[in-house]
Structure formats: structure tokens, C-alpha cells
Amino acid sequence: MTEETTTTATLDPPPPPEVAPTIELHHLHRFFGNLKAVNDVSFRVHPGEVMGFIGPNGAGKTTTMRILATLDVPTAGDAFVGGYSVVDKPDDVRRILGFMPDSFGKYQNVNVIEYLDFFARAYGFRGAARRDAIERVLEFTELGKLAEKPIDTLSKGMSQRLGLGRTLIHDPQVLVLDEPAAGLDPRARVELRELIQLLATELNKTVLISSHILTELSEICNSAAIIEAGQILASGSRDAIMKGHRRIGPEGTTALEVRVAENVEKLQRWLLEQPRISAVRIAERHARFEFAGNEADQAQLLKSMIEAGIDVIAFHGRAESLEDVFMAVTKGITQ
Amino acid sequence: MSESDFINRWAEQASDRLNPILVKETRQALKSKQFLATFAIMLLGGWLISAFVLMSMIGANDESPIGKNVFPWYFTLLSFTVMLVVPFGAFRSLLAERDLNTYELLNITTLSPQQIVWGKWLSAQVQTFIYFSAISPFVAFTYLLRGVDFPTLIFVLLALMFASMLVALMSLTFSTFARQRQAQVVLSLVLLGQLVWIMGASITTGTLLVSRNSIDFSDPAVYWGGLVIGTYYVALFVLCLQIARAQLTFESDNRSTGIRLSGSAIFWLTIGWLSIGFHQGYFGGTSPSTNLATEPIYSTLSVLAVFWGAVCVFAATETETLSRRVRGQLPKNPLVRLIAVPFLPGGGRGMLLAVGHLAALIGLAFLVQRSLHGPDRVHAMNFTSAVSCYIIIYAGLAAVMGRWLRSATPLFRPAQTRAFAIVMFAVMWMVPNIFTILRGSGRTTNELLYLTDPVHSLVRVSGGGPWAGKIMMALSIAASLVVLLNLRTMLRGLAEVVLLREPPPDVPEVIPDIEPVSSDMRRGVMLDSAVAPEPSTTS
Numbered sequence: 001m002t003e004e005t006t007t008t009a010t011l012d013p014p015p016p017p018e019v020a021p022t023i024e025l026h027h028l029h030r031f032f033g034n035l036k037a038v039n040d041v042s043f044r045v046h047p048g049e050v051m052g053f054i055g056p057n058g059a060g061k062t063t064t065m066r067i068l069a070t071l072d073v074p075t076a077g078d079a080f081v082g083g084y085s086v087v088d089k090p091d092d093v094r095r096i097l098g099f100m101p102d103s104f105g106k107y108q109n110v111n112v113i114e115y116l117d118f119f120a121r122a123y124g125f126r127g128a129a130r131r132d133a134i135e136r137v138l139e140f141t142e143l144g145k146l147a148e149k150p151i152d153t154l155s156k157g158m159s160q161r162l163g164l165g166r167t168l169i170h171d172p173q174v175l176v177l178d179e180p181a182a183g184l185d186p187r188a189r190v191e192l193r194e195l196i197q198l199l200a201t202e203l204n205k206t207v208l209i210s211s212h213i214l215t216e217l218s219e220i221c222n223s224a225a226i227i228e229a230g231q232i233l234a235s236g237s238r239d240a241i242m243k244g245h246r247r248i249g250p251e252g253t254t255a256l257e258v259r260v261a262e263n264v265e266k267l268q269r270w271l272l273e274q275p276r277i278s279a280v281r282i283a284e285r286h287a288r289f290e291f292a293g294n295e296a297d298q299a300q301l302l303k304s305m306i307e308a309g310i311d312v313i314a315f316h317g318r319a320e321s322l323e324d325v326f327m328a329v330t331k332g333i334t335q
Numbered sequence: 336m337s338e339s340d341f342i343n344r345w346a347e348q349a350s351d352r353l354n355p356i357l358v359k360e361t362r363q364a365l366k367s368k369q370f371l372a373t374f375a376i377m378l379l380g381g382w383l384i385s386a387f388v389l390m391s392m393i394g395a396n397d398e399s400p401i402g403k404n405v406f407p408w409y410f411t412l413l414s415f416t417v418m419l420v421v422p423f424g425a426f427r428s429l430l431a432e433r434d435l436n437t438y439e440l441l442n443i444t445t446l447s448p449q450q451i452v453w454g455k456w457l458s459a460q461v462q463t464f465i466y467f468s469a470i471s472p473f474v475a476f477t478y479l480l481r482g483v484d485f486p487t488l489i490f491v492l493l494a495l496m497f498a499s500m501l502v503a504l505m506s507l508t509f510s511t512f513a514r515q516r517q518a519q520v521v522l523s524l525v526l527l528g529q530l531v532w533i534m535g536a537s538i539t540t541g542t543l544l545v546s547r548n549s550i551d552f553s554d555p556a557v558y559w560g561g562l563v564i565g566t567y568y569v570a571l572f573v574l575c576l577q578i579a580r581a582q583l584t585f586e587s588d589n590r591s592t593g594i595r596l597s598g599s600a601i602f603w604l605t606i607g608w609l610s611i612g613f614h615q616g617y618f619g620g621t622s623p624s625t626n627l628a629t630e631p632i633y634s635t636l637s638v639l640a641v642f643w644g645a646v647c648v649f650a651a652t653e654t655e656t657l658s659r660r661v662r663g664q665l666p667k668n669p670l671v672r673l674i675a676v677p678f679l680p681g682g683g684r685g686m687l688l689a690v691g692h693l694a695a696l697i698g699l700a701f702l703v704q705r706s707l708h709g710p711d712r713v714h715a716m717n718f719t720s721a722v723s724c725y726i727i728i729y730a731g732l733a734a735v736m737g738r739w740l741r742s743a744t745p746l747f748r749p750a751q752t753r754a755f756a757i758v759m760f761a762v763m764w765m766v767p768n769i770f771t772i773l774r775g776s777g778r779t780t781n782e783l784l785y786l787t788d789p790v791h792s793l794v795r796v797s798g799g800g801p802w803a804g805k806i807m808m809a810l811s812i813a814a815s816l817v818v819l820l821n822l823r824t825m826l827r828g829l830a831e832v833v834l835l836r837e838p839p840p841d842v843p844e845v846i847p848d849i850e851p852v853s854s855d856m857r858r859g860v861m862l863d864s865a866v867a868p869e870p871s872t873t874s
Contacts, residue, residue: 071439105439106436107363119444122444166440
């Protein structure tokens with residue numbers, strides 16, 4: 001794997017809805033006594049899609065993922081992985097699903113290659129098939145140099161790589177990754193993100209990933225599901241969610257941001273006088289607003305702004321982030 | 336290809352056929368400080384004992400055999416490792432998987448719960464084998480010192496090895512119940528105490544057998560005894576395996592049939608050995624004996640009653656409805672399904688299991704009674720019936736209580752119902768006795784007031800006194816009432832399997848109705864790594 005391939009990997013938009021989903025949650029419920037950890041959760045993830053599963057602590061992300069991984073059973077409802085019910089056919093689900101829990105389980109007195117060898121055997125690989133599977137994973141995770149290293153001496157970043165390698169050992173079509181980037185330093189996080197992007201773009205895996213770092217998720221996901229207090233607040237393609245939960249601006253407008261050297265009040269007055277501008281919001285030395293017009297109109301707007309004597313130092317479009325949507329749809333409810 | 340390459344390749348090919356957990360744990364053990372330290376201590380201990388014996392022999396004029404005196408030291412060393420260190424290691428092995436967060440990783444592989452248990456157990460046996468190999472030269476040394484019978488020596492060592500195998504499995508089974516941290520601590524202490532006791536018992540027994548050369552291998556009774564012990568050993572081994580497997584099995588899967596079948600096997604094994612023993616004792620002589628030796632029968636039936644009562648309470652307190660998964664695995668033939676009913680999960684079917692087996696036992700006792708003479712035959716028949724009634728009453732009441740508690744709150748699980756049932760029975764047992772103590776004027780003359788105390792009532796029934804008939808009548812009525820209370824559930828359990836009729840859930844509806852999953856959705860998309868459809872076989 002080269003630097004070029006990792007940096008140029010981009011995600012296509014999610015497949016059209018008529019493609020059969022690889023993961024499907026159907027009115028999933030999981031109650032622990034009076035606590036409704038998962039309360040009527042339904043969403044779909046299609047082949048090759050990377051779905052970000054977003055929610056505050058205690059929202060029900062891990063419980064949902066554990067049900068998908070057949071480590072827990074729903075109180076009601078069902079979930080399907082590759083068409084197999086997690087309740088009725090857990091053995092079949094396990095063959096096509098790789099689950100990476102938030103905590104990395106380390107065996108003592110075991111090195112990297114022995115660790116992968118054990119899980120390859122546990123998934124039924126024998127002889128050359130087992131050696132090939134280990135080789136493939138070592139190559140993908142770039143852990144070949146550490147093959148003989150005891151796993152309890154690995155750094156957090158390398159441990160997560162090994163955890164991802166374990167998840168991939170049986171070449172599953174579906175990956176469920178619970179907070180894979182938690183506790184990683186920035187470099188390890190970027191490297192892990194690139195690996196996950198590769199899984200979707202080059203290996204066409206279906207990935208359901210949860211994380212608290214929303215900026216990071218937005219870079220690797222082409223769809224998202226936002227959960228709070230056990231209930232899904234929004235789900236679908238990233239663009240659809242963004243569109244569905246815009247806080248400002250009418251349909252067909254573009255969010256723009258202008259930064260000025262000084263006198264932001266002058267900019268505000270000028271913006272409010274313009275015909276195709278709405279939802280103006282002023283902050284320290286910059287303004288955000290909605291503009292109804294194409295790119296040529298935006299160029300003309302900038303030209304007019306400069307001609308009006310406004311000291312523009314930056315002028316750019318502002319895409320609403322997942323973080324914005326998350327903050328808009330969640331209410332900070334904790335269970 | 337060099338010789339080492341050939342050996343490596345052969346070893347790898349051989350390891351492909353082995354349980355993955357065995358391979359992993361053997362690798363770990365070879366690097367583990369605990370294993371190496373135990374092995375070193377054992378060898379060092381063996382050498383020190385040998386050196387001490389040799390030094391004491393130098394210059395001594397006494398030429399009497401001293402093998403008997405030396406053997407206990409080696410045997411203690413071996414027993415310590417294979418009856419304490421190895422079983423506790425097996426117990427810790429599964430707990431460590433939970434502590435290190437690796438259990439779930441193991442659980443989501445395609446390894447079956449049975450493979451996990453076997454893997455852990457086999458790993459323990461590899462260690463046992465290594466320890467036995469290490470101590471064998473020292474034991475051979477005791478034979479050279481004379482005074483030790485060779486067949487007895489081999490017998491004791493084999494018995495220790497088999498005992499260690501069973502104790503390791505029991506420890507492993509025990510560990511499957513320790514899911515919470517507090518439970519782990521408590522169960523660890525309980526197990527450690529039990530293992531120390533078992534180790535002490537095995538050292539005492541082994542030493543006594545060797546020192547007295549007390550096994551007469553020409554006596555057929557030794558082989559009969561060995562056969563009885565052997566059959567129970569296998570049955571208990573399978574039962575432990577089934578319990579451990581059930582504990583590790585996915586919740587929607589069948590966790591009951593294996594335990595029910597193993598329990599049933601032990602039930603019939605006991606009846607079988609009891610029948611053979613009875614036949615030998617009664618008809619073994621030239622003419623039929625006039626007196627029936629009731630004590631061994633009562634003792635065996637009492638032990639069987641405790642065991643079977645536990646199996647029935649376990650089975651009768653399960654939740655009623657079969658999971659979708661188990662229902663999908665039911666045999667297609669209705670006749671086979673009918674036969675399988677008592678062995679399938681569900682409280683109603685658990686009651687059918689209890690009633691069916693005990694009815695067969697009473698029927699058998701009735702047939703035996705007809706072939707006997709003398710008053711003891713009636714007492715034995717009454718005792719068998721009374722024991723059966725008690726099991727029905729206790730299991731049936733536990734089942735009723737379980738259903739009621741589940742209808743009151745869905746939080747109640749079968750395990751909690753069982754714990755509640757045990758407390759309830761203990762209270763029922765104690766109440767008449769506490770009443771007697773409070774009265775301070777001795778027991779009341781009305782024996783029916785002690786009906787909830789099975790020991791008291793069974794003694795009265797087996798003694799054949801004036802109250803025996805009344806107690807029998809009261810127990811029969813109570814058992815019939817309990818069966819009536821459970822009859823609807825039993826019939827529903829039967830219909831669910833035989834007629835494939837889904838009964839209503841036995842927990843209150845806490846979730847709004849959910850539209851059924853369409854067949855399209857269930858079929859979904861079959862991925863490249865398509866899996867062969869699951870065969871529809873009996874559970």
C-alpha cells in the first residue's frame with residue numbers, strides 16, 4: 001500500500017436504496033430493566049457504504065453494535081447481516097461479520113503472528129489458507145515487521161491495527177467498528193482512517209463505525225445514523241442528513257463565509273442591502289450567510305464587495321458539518 | 336528438505352487438526368512463568384525427596400521395604416499439581432478470557448461453545464500429562480524400594496489421572512457461572528476450598544490403597560465396582576460438558592436439551608444399576624430372599640431424588656416459548672417431535688420431563704413390588720411414590736412461581752426463579768420444625784403438619800406406621816393439584832412442538848406490536864461468502 005493510494009482514496013456516494021442492504025435493523029429494542037438502551041432502532045447500510053454511527057455516551061451505540069455482532073440478543077425486533085438474522089442465524093452472521101470492540105483484548109505470552117494465527121484457526125482456516133490469511137492481514141495492516149513482537153508490548157496505535165487485522169482475518173464483508181480511534185494519537189488516527197477508507201473503496205466492505213470524533217467520521221463516512229437515548233434521530237446518506245437538518249437558509253442557497261480585516265459592521269450593513277442574501281450571522285471579523293446564486297454569481301458578489309471598500313481577506317463556501325447536524329438534532333439527553 | 340523443516344511442517348499439519356484453543360494455550364503455557372515455575376518446583380521436590388531417601392538408606396542396616404513410606408510424598412506432590420494447580424488453572428483460564436476482554440473476541444468466531452470448552456479442557460490435560468510424565472520416574476523409584484504392589488500403584492495413578500480430568504472439567508464448568516467480578520471472587524474461593532478438600536481426599540485414599548495393598552484384583556466385585564464408577568464418571572463428565580456448553584451458548588439457541596438428556600441418562604443409569612443390584616441381592620442366591628434390603632434402595636433413591644429434583648426444577652422453570660431458532664430446527668416428523676417434547680426447552684416441557692420419568696419410576700416400582708413378598712415391598716413402593724410426589728410438588732410449584740414472577744415483571748429470569756424456589760423450599764422445610772421448637776412440648780401427634788419436611792415424612796412412609804397411608808394420600812393429592820396447576824402449560828408446550836402451534840408469551844407485553852419481517856428482508860442479499868443453509872435436524 002503506497003502513500004498515493006491511501007491519500008487518493010475517496011468514497012462514492014452510497015448506493016441507491018433499491019440495492020439490498022447488507023445491514024438492516026428492523027425495530028430493534030434492547031431493554032435492561034427500565035433502561036431502554038435501544039428503543040425502536042431501524043436503519044439500513046448498503047454494500048460498500050461506510051456509515052458513521054454517532055451519538056453521545058450511553059446513547060445505545062455499543063449495545064446496537066453488540067447485537068449486530070451477535071454478542072447480545074434484542075428484547076424485540078431483529079437485525080439482519082447479509083440477510084441472516086442475528087437472532088436466528090448467529091453462526092452465519094459471524095462468518096460474514098468482523099467486529100472490533102472498543103477495548104482491545106490482549107492475550108499474554110502471545111506475539112502478533114501467533115495472535116492472528118489463533119483467530120485464523122478459530123475461523124476455520126487450515127494450512128495454506130491460514131498462512132495466506134495471516135500474510136494478507138499483515139500486509140494490509142503493515143504489521144509484518146512486528147510479527148514476532150509480543151502483543152502486550154505494542155503501542156496503542158499498533159494494537160488497534162492488530163485489532164483491525166484480527167477483524168479482517170476471515171475476510172468479512174461487513175465490518176462493525178466500535179470507537180476504533182479512541183485513545184489514538186493524531187498520526188495513528190490518520191493511519192487508521194486511511195485503512196478504513198481503503199476497506200470501503202478498494203475492498204468494497206460495508207462498514208458501520210462509531211466514533212466521538214465527528215470531524216474524522218465526516219471524512220470517511222458516506223452515510224450516518226445519529227442516535228440519542230436509544231432512538232435514531234436521523235439516518236441516511238451524509239448529504240441527505242445535511243440537507244434535512246440545515247439550520248439556516250432556504251432551499252437552493254449556498255452557505256458562504258467572508259472574513260474581513262476590520263469593520264465587520266460595515267460588511268453586515270452591506271450584506272443586508274444585497275437582494276439574494278439571507279440568514280446573515282456575524283461573528284468576530286467574519287460573516288456567514290446564505291446566497292442564492294451559482295459560482296459566477298458568487299464571483300460577482302466578491303467583486304462587488306471589494307468595490308464597496310470592504311477589506312475582504314477570505315471568501316469561501318461553508319459546508320455544514322456532521323458536527324453541526326449532530327448538535328442540531330441531539331438534545332443532550334443522557335440515560 | 337532438512338529434518339527440522341520436515342518436523343516443522345509435520346507439526347503444523349498436525350496442529351491444523353487440533354482445537355485452536357489447545358494450540359494457542361499450549362504455546363502460551365510454554366512461555367508462561369506459572370507453568371515453568373510449577374514444573375520446576377515439582378521436579379525439584381521430586382529430586383529432594385529422592386535425595387533424602389537415598390541419604391537415609393546409606394549406612395542403614397535395615398533392609399525392610401520402604402516404598403510404602405516414600406510413595407505418599409511423591410503422590411502428594413503429584414496430587415497438588417494435578418488436583419489443585421491444573422483444575423484451578425482451568426477455572427482461571429476462562430475467567431482470564433473475560434478479564435482480558437478476549438472472551439467476546441472468542442465468542443464471535445465460528446468456534447462452537449463445545450469447542451471452546453474442549454479446547455480449555457484439553458489444554459489443562461496437556462499440563463496434566465506433562466506433570467505425570469515428570470513424576471513417573473520417581474514413582475518407578477518407589478517400586479524399586481519394594482513394598483509397593485505394582486498393579487495397585489498403576490491403579491492409583493490412573494485413578495488420580497481420571498479424577499484430575501473430571502475435576503478440571505468441573506472447575507471449567509464452575510467458571511462459566513462467574514460472569515461478574517464479585518461472583519468470580521466468591522466462586523474462586525469456594526472452588527479453591529473444594530479443590531483443597533478433594534486433593535486431601537485423593538492423597539489419603541491413594542496412600543491408603545498403596546500402603547495396605549487393599550485392592551484384590553482377583554475379586555469380581557472390584558470390576559463391578561469399577562464398572563459402576565466408570566459409567567457414572569462418563570455420565571457426569573457429559574453432564575458437566577453440557578452445562579458448560581449451555582452456559583456459553585447463544586441465548587436464542589438450545590441450551591437445555593443437552594442437560595436434559597444427560598440428566599435423564601444419569602436417572603436411568605441409577606435405576607439400571609439399582610435394578611441389577613436388587614436382582615443380585617434378591618434373586619442372586621439359590622432361593623429368593625424373604626427380606627428386602629431396603630436401606631441401600633432408600634439411600635440410592637434419596638440421592639437420585641435430590642439429583643432428579645434439581646434437574647426438574649431447572650427444566651420446569653425455563654421460559655415457555657421456543658426461540659425462533661430452536662423452532663426452525665425441530666424435526667419434520669411429528670412422531671419424532673412427540674418423542675423429543677420432554678427434552679426441548681420450556682417450563683411446560685420440563686414438567687412433562689419430570690412427570691414422565693417419575694411415572695415410569697413408579698410403574699417400575701409397582702412391577703418390582705408384585706414380584707416380591709413381605710411387608711417391605713409395600714414400604715419400598717410407598718417410599719418411591721412419596722419421593723416422586725415430592726419432586727413433582729417442588730418442581731411444579733417452582734414452575735408456577737416462575738410464571739407468576741415473570742408475569743409480574745419481565746426482569747425475572749429463570750436463574751432468579753430457581754434461587755427463589757430453593758429459598759422457598761428451605762423455608763417450607765424449616766417451618767414445621769421451628770413451630771415444634773417454639774411449642775416446646777415435643778412434636779405434635781398430627782404427622783400431616785410435617786408434610787413440608789420431606790425427610791420427616793419419608794421416614795414415616797418407609798417405616799410403615801399408622802400415618803404412612805395418610806401421608807401418602809396427602810402427597811398424592813398435593814402432587815395431583817400441582818400437576819393440574821401446570822397442566823395448561825404442559826399441554827401448550829406439547830402443542831407448540833407437536834402441532835407447531837406458537838403459544839402466547841409468558842411475559843407482559845412491554846413493546847408495541849412490531850410488523851413482521853418480510854421474507855424479502857430475511858432473505859436479504861447473499862454475499863460472496865455464501866453459507867450453506869442450516870440443516871433442519873433435531874436439537
